[in-house]
Amino acid sequence: MTLLELKEGDTAVISRVSGGKGISARMAGLGLHAGKKIRVVRAAPFRGPLLIEDISSGARAMIGRGIASHVEILDEKR
Amino acid sequence: MWKSLTKSDNTEIVIALAGQPNCGKSTIFNAVAGFKVNTGNFSGTTVSYAETQVYIGGRTVRLIDLPGTYSISAIDVAERVARDYLLSGQVDVIINVVDASLLSRSLELTLQLMEMNVPMVIALNMIDDAQKKGMEIDIKALTSLTGLEAYPLIAVQGSGVHELFDAALRVSENGFRRVPPVYDRDVEECIARIEARYPSLLRERLKVDTRFVIIRLLEMDEEFERIVAEVDREFLEYVIENRRSLAEVHDWPESGVFASHRHALVLDLFEQVVSVKSRSGMGLSEKIDRFIINPVGGLAATVGVFFLMFAVSFWFGNLIAGLVEAPLESLGVFLMSHTSGYTAMLVSGVYDGFTAGVGIVLPYLVPLLVILSLLEDTGLLPRIAFMADGLLHRFGLHGKSVVPIIMGYGCNVPAIMAARNLEYERDRIITMLMVPFIACSARTVIILALAGKYLGAGYTTLIYLGNIAIALGVSSVLSRLSEDMSPGIIMDVPPLRKPYLHVVMRKVWVRIQEFLLFAWPVIAISSIALAVFSYVGIDEVINRVLSPITTFILDLPSELGITLFLGIFRKELTLIMLNSALNTADVSTVLSSVQLLVLVVFTALYIPCIATISTLWKEGGWKVALLSIALNTTIALVVAGSLAFLL
Ligand SMILES: Nc1nc2c(ncn2[C@@H]2O[C@H](COP(=O)(O)OP(=O)(O)OP(=O)(O)O)[C@@H](O)[C@H]2O)c(=O)[nH]1
Ligand SMILES: [Mg+2]
Numbered sequence: 001m002t003l004l005e006l007k008e009g010d011t012a013v014i015s016r017v018s019g020g021k022g023i024s025a026r027m028a029g030l031g032l033h034a035g036k037k038i039r040v041v042r043a044a045p046f047r048g049p050l051l052i053e054d055i056s057s058g059a060r061a062m063i064g065r066g067i068a069s070h071v072e073i074l075d076e077k078r
Numbered sequence: 079m080w081k082s083l084t085k086s087d088n089t090e091i092v093i094a095l096a097g098q099p100n101c102g103k104s105t106i107f108n109a110v111a112g113f114k115v116n117t118g119n120f121s122g123t124t125v126s127y128a129e130t131q132v133y134i135g136g137r138t139v140r141l142i143d144l145p146g147t148y149s150i151s152a153i154d155v156a157e158r159v160a161r162d163y164l165l166s167g168q169v170d171v172i173i174n175v176v177d178a179s180l181l182s183r184s185l186e187l188t189l190q191l192m193e194m195n196v197p198m199v200i201a202l203n204m205i206d207d208a209q210k211k212g213m214e215i216d217i218k219a220l221t222s223l224t225g226l227e228a229y230p231l232i233a234v235q236g237s238g239v240h241e242l243f244d245a246a247l248r249v250s251e252n253g254f255r256r257v258p259p260v261y262d263r264d265v266e267e268c269i270a271r272i273e274a275r276y277p278s279l280l281r282e283r284l285k286v287d288t289r290f291v292i293i294r295l296l297e298m299d300e301e302f303e304r305i306v307a308e309v310d311r312e313f314l315e316y317v318i319e320n321r322r323s324l325a326e327v328h329d330w331p332e333s334g335v336f337a338s339h340r341h342a343l344v345l346d347l348f349e350q351v352v353s354v355k356s357r358s359g360m361g362l363s364e365k366i367d368r369f370i371i372n373p374v375g376g377l378a379a380t381v382g383v384f385f386l387m388f389a390v391s392f393w394f395g396n397l398i399a400g401l402v403e404a405p406l407e408s409l410g411v412f413l414m415s416h417t418s419g420y421t422a423m424l425v426s427g428v429y430d431g432f433t434a435g436v437g438i439v440l441p442y443l444v445p446l447l448v449i450l451s452l453l454e455d456t457g458l459l460p461r462i463a464f465m466a467d468g469l470l471h472r473f474g475l476h477g478k479s480v481v482p483i484i485m486g487y488g489c490n491v492p493a494i495m496a497a498r499n500l501e502y503e504r505d506r507i508i509t510m511l512m513v514p515f516i517a518c519s520a521r522t523v524i525i526l527a528l529a530g531k532y533l534g535a536g537y538t539t540l541i542y543l544g545n546i547a548i549a550l551g552v553s554s555v556l557s558r559l560s561e562d563m564s565p566g567i568i569m570d571v572p573p574l575r576k577p578y579l580h581v582v583m584r585k586v587w588v589r590i591q592e593f594l595l596f597a598w599p600v601i602a603i604s605s606i607a608l609a610v611f612s613y614v615g616i617d618e619v620i621n622r623v624l625s626p627i628t629t630f631i632l633d634l635p636s637e638l639g640i641t642l643f644l645g646i647f648r649k650e651l652t653l654i655m656l657n658s659a660l661n662t663a664d665v666s667t668v669l670s671s672v673q674l675l676v677l678v679v680f681t682a683l684y685i686p687c688i689a690t691i692s693t694l695w696k697e698g699g700w701k702v703a704l705l706s707i708a709l710n711t712t713i714a715l716v717v718a719g720s721l722a723f724l725l
Contacts, residue, residue, distance in 0.1 A: 049467050049569075
């Protein structure tokens with residue numbers, strides 16, 4: 001399952017970031033490593049990015065849908 | 079291991095501010111140096127390094143402000159600037175600035191910097207935000223675990239800055255105790271194996287710490303791999319072999335295995351240093367944020383911001399311009415009646431420049447700068463990027479270009495540089511070519527002072543919308559020409575922050591100063607030059623050369639040739655020279671409404687100013703600069719020419 005399949009308000013744990021060194025390095029830079037628990041705060045209109053919150057630190061970042069499709073997750077709960 | 083610095087007292091100490099984006103490096107720099115560099119509540123405000131000389135505790139310090147970087151393996155152009163500076167071996171002390179409220183993420187870079195084995199202190203900035211989150215940071219524990227002194231700061235209020243720099247100087251004098259991060263046993267064994275074979279030639283070639291180099295190689299750092307390959311291929315093969323087996327043992331991709339170990343260390347360190355008490359409830363800024371990230375709220379905020387930007391500038395500009403008009407005129411009459419001959423020419427040149435600044439440019443410029451500064455400081459830019467990303471995709475761009483585009487409304491030069499934050503070359507080039515279409519403050523002054531005044535709000539709005547449509551059209555076509563695909567946006571969204579009045583005022587003042595110091599003299603000299611030109615008759619030559627454009631395509635008086643020509647140097651000049659070129663006090667008596675519209679549209683789009691061209695050249699090479707000139711001029715001719723033909 002990928003990040004793209006989550007809805008607003010869903011939480012999940014990142015299990016793997018694929019899609020090349022650049023993408024995983026950027027994700028890691030923002031603290032979004034494998035094992036991190038995240039929440040989808042909002043999905044932007046017009047198929048825009050997802051606003052993701054790192055639950056432990058409260059830090060937020062936006063991730064475009066193309067990249068979100070490379071982020072594998074373990075679905076937690078609604 | 080003790081590293082002592084045997085520097086005599088009179089040498090300069092180089093202190094570099096390094097840290098992840100948006101942690102307050104530039105704010106600390108400004109607190110020490112006076113307001114010199116721009117700050118803003120988004121990642122990537124600083125894209126090139128800045129330096130200043132300061133005297134602290136009787137020592138000469140060269141203080142360096144670096145762009146933010148998430149890690150030493152820099153990804154975008156701005157990050158590379160930081161990396162290159164840190165690796166250049168010039169830095170005596172690193173001040174590692176961290177956003178204390180994001181400590182776990184920030185420590186990833188801290189550990190990488192520690193591996194460099196350069197004297198370092200930690201600045202725990204934004205301690206106010208950390209407290210709001212209920213975080214308690216055990217600074218003593220942090221120091222004993224890392225060997226680094228750490229100081230809490232609220233840089234934007236100036237608190238903690240003194241103690242920080244005292245510590246940095248102390249570390250530079252007394253040396254520091256190295257406590258390198260220690261990894262799992264198999265990782266350490268791997269490092270030790272490689273270290274045993276480390277070629278001495280490499281030690282001479284690279285000025286940086288051996289262990290650091292090995293770790294860079296284990297992290298697949300391409301630049302280090304290249305250098306090592308040049309010096310000793312076999313050694314590199316050996317490192318790669320070890321890296322592979324490490325990845326296999328841990329079942330991680332080769333590129334991430336080391337980072338995952340470091341990440342584990344960071345988590346461990348964080349747990350030992352930070353305890354989280356209860357969070358305080360949702361503050362005002364969080365409530366506002368909840369509203370803005372809603373589709374309706376976000377759209378309202380975005381449209382509202384643009385409306386405010388131009389409406390306030392126009393309203394305020396007209397008000398002030400109207401107020402100063404009469405006194406300036408009587409000053410002119412007074413000066414003209416008291417001078418004659420060459421002095422009169424000189425005085426009238428200076429007077430024209432002065433009037434242009436006070437009476438035309440500044441009234442519109444100041445409110446625009448205030449609003450742009452508020453946009454930067456509050457953190458609205460990333461939120462607009464969030465809202466606009468989906469829409470921009472249809473035009474081949476994505477949300478990260480929003481920052482350069484909006485900055486472009488102030489000045490195209492920093493906007494083009496801000497494109498350094500885009501990770502992909504394709505996105506960067508398209509954004510760089512798009513920015514010159516954005517009506518910068520100088521062109522906004524022209525639009526507001528001509529279209530706003532003579533054609534009304536409706537046409538002015540149309541001009542702005544048309545301007546954006548053209549810019550988007552350009553990026554859409556360019557992106558279709560490019561074969562590459564952009565993977566899209568990944569961008570930090572910092573919390574909304576309240577703007578500080580002193581910061582906004584200093585930012586606006588710095589930009590006004592730029593206008594006063596650089597633009598004003600150019601305007602005054604051009605005024606004098608125009609007087610001399612018309613005395614000698616050069617203006618007629620220029621007018622005649624340009625007349626195919628002015629009279630034939632644009633259906634404008636040929637006298638405007640010289641003003642459009644001068645506009646290449648500073649866009650304001652087109653407006654400022656208008657009256658004297660047309661020899662009138664009120665251009666609407668000479669130009670019809672259609673001609674005014676054509677003139678405004680043409681100046682909004684045609685060839686970028688010299689400063690913009692040279693920035694394009696520096697940032698993207700001569701091809702990008704030439705392409706930009708060709709694109710802008712062609713589109714300006716086609717659009718303004720069709721307007722002249724059709725209306
Ligand atoms: N709450 C709070 N805000 C701060 C503090 N220090 C700086 N800021 C704000 O944080 C934002 C980022 O500051 P900058 O100095 O531009 O950060 P930077 O590290 O230079 O950022 P980049 O150049 O993008 O890497 C600005 O809006 C500052 O006003 C602080 O101690 N507390
Ligand atoms: Mg900065």
